[in-house]
Amino acid sequence: MSISAFIPEPADEFERQFQLPVAAEAFFAECWEPGAEALGLQWVPVFSTGIEIMKEDLPEVLDELDRLKQWALSRGGDRMEKLASRIELLEAELPKALQRDGAVVYIG
Secondary structure: OEEEEEOOOOOOHHHHHOEEEEEEHHHHHHHHHHHHHHHOOOOHHHHHOOEEEEHHHHHHHHHHHHHHHHHHHHHOOHHHHHHHHHHHHHHHHHHHHOOOOOOEEEEO
16 A cells, blocks of 8 residues: 545645656655654654644645655665655645645545
8 A cells, every 4th residue: 555645625626637756655664653752743653643734724734744744864775865856846736735725634
């Protein structure tokens, strides 16, 4: 299984097409969760079980993602670079998906 981000109730073609890969569950457990735990993150750990994110949540979610990305890059290696690249994709695309009032992105 894998974790991805999508809009469960799309309002237009962009929202229907919106789907971002986050991580395979094993990779999430091996790489994302230790960083989230080390940093005391609240949003990111719940990605594995599923969470709805709304526009007002975006600043906190992006802050956590940035902190996790910096943590990963400070460790180095291919797996941490892969984690950072997935976070960069989320950082770039989540704001686009949450432009519409009432839009919800599900990550899980």
